[in-house]
Amino acid sequence: MRRPARAPGAEHDLFGALGRFCYHRRWLVVAIWVVLFAAGIAATPQLADVLQGGGFNDPNAPGQQAADLIKTRLGQGSTTLVVVVKGGSLDVRSAAYQEQEKQVLAKLEAAGIPGLQSILTYSNSGASQLVSKDGKSSVAVLTFDTSPQAVQKQTAAIRAVLTQATRSTQLTTYLTGEPAVNADLSSASLDDLRKVEMYALPVALLALVLVFGTVAAAALPVITGGMAVSVTLGSIYLLGHVVDMSIFSMNVASLLGLAVAIDYALFIVARFREELHSGSTVEEAVAQSASRAGRSVFYSGVAVVVGMVGLMFFPSPGMRSIGIGGALVVLFSVAAALTFMPALLGLLGRRVDALRVVPQRPPHESRFWTGWTTALLRRPWVVLLVSLALVLLVASPALDLKGQMSSAASLPMSSESRLGADVLQREFDQSALSPLSVLVTWSSGDGKIDLAAAAALYSFGQTLAKTPGVASVVSPFNLKGFDNPLALAALWPQFERLLNDPASIPDSDLKLPSGASISRSQLAQIKQLVQGSVGKGAALFRVVTKAAPASQQAQDLVGVIGGIDAPSGLQIHVAGTAATDRDFAHDISTRLPWIALWIAVSSYLILLVLLRSVLLPLLAVAVNCLTILMAWGCLAFVFQRQAFEHLLQFTSTGAIDSTIQIVILCVLFGITMDYAVFLLTRMREAWVSSGDNRQSIGVGLIGSGRVVLSAALLVVIVTGAFAFTSVSVTKMLGVGIGLAVIFDALFIRMSLLPAAMCYLGRANWWAPRLRREAGAAVVRRPGQRLAEDQADT
Numbered sequence: 001m002r003r004p005a006r007a008p009g010a011e012h013d014l015f016g017a018l019g020r021f022c023y024h025r026r027w028l029v030v031a032i033w034v035v036l037f038a039a040g041i042a043a044t045p046q047l048a049d050v051l052q053g054g055g056f057n058d059p060n061a062p063g064q065q066a067a068d069l070i071k072t073r074l075g076q077g078s079t080t081l082v083v084v085v086k087g088g089s090l091d092v093r094s095a096a097y098q099e100q101e102k103q104v105l106a107k108l109e110a111a112g113i114p115g116l117q118s119i120l121t122y123s124n125s126g127a128s129q130l131v132s133k134d135g136k137s138s139v140a141v142l143t144f145d146t147s148p149q150a151v152q153k154q155t156a157a158i159r160a161v162l163t164q165a166t167r168s169t170q171l172t173t174y175l176t177g178e179p180a181v182n183a184d185l186s187s188a189s190l191d192d193l194r195k196v197e198m199y200a201l202p203v204a205l206l207a208l209v210l211v212f213g214t215v216a217a218a219a220l221p222v223i224t225g226g227m228a229v230s231v232t233l234g235s236i237y238l239l240g241h242v243v244d245m246s247i248f249s250m251n252v253a254s255l256l257g258l259a260v261a262i263d264y265a266l267f268i269v270a271r272f273r274e275e276l277h278s279g280s281t282v283e284e285a286v287a288q289s290a291s292r293a294g295r296s297v298f299y300s301g302v303a304v305v306v307g308m309v310g311l312m313f314f315p316s317p318g319m320r321s322i323g324i325g326g327a328l329v330v331l332f333s334v335a336a337a338l339t340f341m342p343a344l345l346g347l348l349g350r351r352v353d354a355l356r357v358v359p360q361r362p363p364h365e366s367r368f369w370t371g372w373t374t375a376l377l378r379r380p381w382v383v384l385l386v387s388l389a390l391v392l393l394v395a396s397p398a399l400d401l402k403g404q405m406s407s408a409a410s411l412p413m414s415s416e417s418r419l420g421a422d423v424l425q426r427e428f429d430q431s432a433l434s435p436l437s438v439l440v441t442w443s444s445g446d447g448k449i450d451l452a453a454a455a456a457l458y459s460f461g462q463t464l465a466k467t468p469g470v471a472s473v474v475s476p477f478n479l480k481g482f483d484n485p486l487a488l489a490a491l492w493p494q495f496e497r498l499l500n501d502p503a504s505i506p507d508s509d510l511k512l513p514s515g516a517s518i519s520r521s522q523l524a525q526i527k528q529l530v531q532g533s534v535g536k537g538a539a540l541f542r543v544v545t546k547a548a549p550a551s552q553q554a555q556d557l558v559g560v561i562g563g564i565d566a567p568s569g570l571q572i573h574v575a576g577t578a579a580t581d582r583d584f585a586h587d588i589s590t591r592l593p594w595i596a597l598w599i600a601v602s603s604y605l606i607l608l609v610l611l612r613s614v615l616l617p618l619l620a621v622a623v624n625c626l627t628i629l630m631a632w633g634c635l636a637f638v639f640q641r642q643a644f645e646h647l648l649q650f651t652s653t654g655a656i657d658s659t660i661q662i663v664i665l666c667v668l669f670g671i672t673m674d675y676a677v678f679l680l681t682r683m684r685e686a687w688v689s690s691g692d693n694r695q696s697i698g699v700g701l702i703g704s705g706r707v708v709l710s711a712a713l714l715v716v717i718v719t720g721a722f723a724f725t726s727v728s729v730t731k732m733l734g735v736g737i738g739l740a741v742i743f744d745a746l747f748i749r750m751s752l753l754p755a756a757m758c759y760l761g762r763a764n765w766w767a768p769r770l771r772r773e774a775g776a777a778v779v780r781r782p783g784q785r786l787a788e789d790q791a792d793t
Helices: 014-024 026-049 062-074 095-110 148-152 155-166 178-212 215-239 247-277 282-291 293-313 317-353 367-378 380-400 416-427 451-465 485-490 492-500 520-533 552-562 577-611 615-639 658-690 693-722 728-765 787-792
Strands: 079-086 116-120 137-144 172-176 436-441 470-474 538-545 571-575 770-773 776-779
Touching: 014 026, 014 282, 014 293, 014 317, 026 178, 026 215, 026 317, 062 436, 062 538, 062 571, 062 577, 079 095, 079 148, 079 155, 079 178, 079 416, 095 116, 095 137, 095 155, 137 416, 148 178, 155 172, 155 178, 172 178, 172 416, 178 215, 178 247, 178 416, 178 693, 215 247, 215 317, 247 282, 247 293, 247 317, 247 658, 247 693, 247 728, 282 293, 282 317, 293 317, 293 577, 293 658, 317 658, 367 380, 367 693, 367 728, 380 615, 380 728, 436 451, 436 552, 451 470, 451 492, 451 538, 492 520, 520 538, 538 552, 552 571, 552 577, 571 577, 577 615, 577 658, 615 658, 615 728, 658 693, 658 728, 693 728
Parallel strands: none
Antiparallel strands: 079 137, 079 172, 116 137, 436 538, 436 571, 470 538, 770 776
8 A cells, every 4th residue: 555645744743753652662661551550559548538528619709707706706606417307206396305415415425526616406406497397307506616628527527426326226317518518528529530541441442443443442541540540649649748639630630531531542543543544654653643643732731721720710729629620631631642652652652553353444435434425525605504503502591591500509418418408408497597697897905895885786686687588687786675775775785795605694584674585594595695605896797698508589688788878987798508609600701711711722722833823723722612512502402401300310400510511611621622633733734735625624534534533432421431320410521521522523623614614714723924035025825735734743
């Protein structure tokens, strides 16, 4: 068979030289990767000890700063866990129930759980919101003075104590709350990772056998993918000891790594076999595949890393760690494709075609690709209109896309924290359990509350209570009986002592000037309220909203409360679930346009350098934006409705996790840019050789269409495996990327993009290139056959 003409010096460029280096030192290169792989395998089971849940709150957001201020001024613990207690046939208010509850919680206190500061229950506070609507369940709030990450590590020990303590009672307990949810997410994510590797890799191997026709060639991308992911997970384990790394960084790194590493290796192997079949020696084939496909792999990797770097724009450690994990796995995937693969191919040589299972034709002899290419080039306007209509149809549900923060609903229904959260959702008043925390601070005086300060706080409390959307306000200044300032003035002597020195008031009935009295139990509850609500220069108002804490109405109320004109000298700070959600939504809406701009501009510049064209990179970026819209449309269609709940085993909340929406933007833009790079570089090779635009499009489609579609199929297989994991956030990631990739390959790479290029003609390849030659500026024309141009391809 006649060997195709090669560009002079192509084998001696940087990537070709790297391929030759790895070929000549193949045993050493393979040995280094095997050692790194073994280290990664050893570290992976320990990831749960260093990775953390949560971490998606901006530490500088108003809601988080308010929460930190509450901790500082009032001395309250920064972290809480919730124990949901079900009494079966017992009523929460009965003596039998309360005695058994005290018995269980006493054993928890005696267990010496690190950082446990206090336990709040209905029996010791009288707080009615801690009792379910039917009176058969209650809530115990455990407060810790340690970080959520430290509490997360104690959840297993707390559950063990509760399980042991309830065996001699009629009670059943469920431990939930943010640290417990994060602990269950970590455990479920590790289990899911093992399942994905167990099922996805064998299926990917089977698909590759169909692509290459031989078992030997098919095994190489799978080996490389497993190698890159394992080394990345080992690196994440090491980083977890230095910086905060989210558990989702492991999920994203695994999904992205298996997808791109297998794809990159697929492109290298395909080019290597093509070179071998054209008559090259093994060394020449290694150098050529590294020079041509390796160069494309490098630029594709840079495009994906650029996308992951976009997550670094977020101030939250969780989003940043996902960006770090994603960037790491792409770097290792590129490194494996450019070093490990040439070395492995050098060892295999012509045995890469061993164990043939399926007969194959060369791409130019494929009836499907030659037929499709001929039809597209004959009537590009039909292909353009139909593909664009299909893209818009798939993307249309994105118009109804709604975002929310991650919650216990992401967990499988069997998780204890999910079961407890479901009981809270079903049986308790959510607004009363999760009120807004409105902290009022002042800096004048010695921080104690005098009559003037009490009057100002009383006035603010009344304003809060009358604010539309507020159901009730709980604070020492909103107690029943304080219906007007005169009542406050009449009780001031007792009230002043209660506010500033509650411990000095004896635990007995308190006589009031009016002749009425406050019982001992009522006084204990008021003292507890004061101790949790009043600090030096600070007073806390717990605002129960009429709307659910996670609703848009509650978020809007945060803004209304923050805008109240406080009495002179007072500052208002709002914390709570609705405040956190509001801050997160604002963060997303303000940063998303900048992230999208960063990715688009960076990708354009990368393709500008690679393709030496002004217009073609712009077209590639534009169609990639359509792919992102298709991914968001798939998410809205599948996860915001209930039709697919049974099939995919998740609970629809009517919204999408906002972090997944952003992660898909960054990940998918890079993955689909891979296909653009491999398709367009192959077309440019033909353009440099022929100078004919339509011929270049046809040669590129026929030569790379099968490989690009095969690569897309492999991504769908890998990401599709994540669709059947137990955590719904991971399902969203897998389904969103998988569906978007297959739609992108069919509707955009093989249809819309080449059809549009037909109408752009020679403008596709235009660029204002100038170089000095013999002291004069020479303008280089598109299609001019220069050895320098050919070497660049």
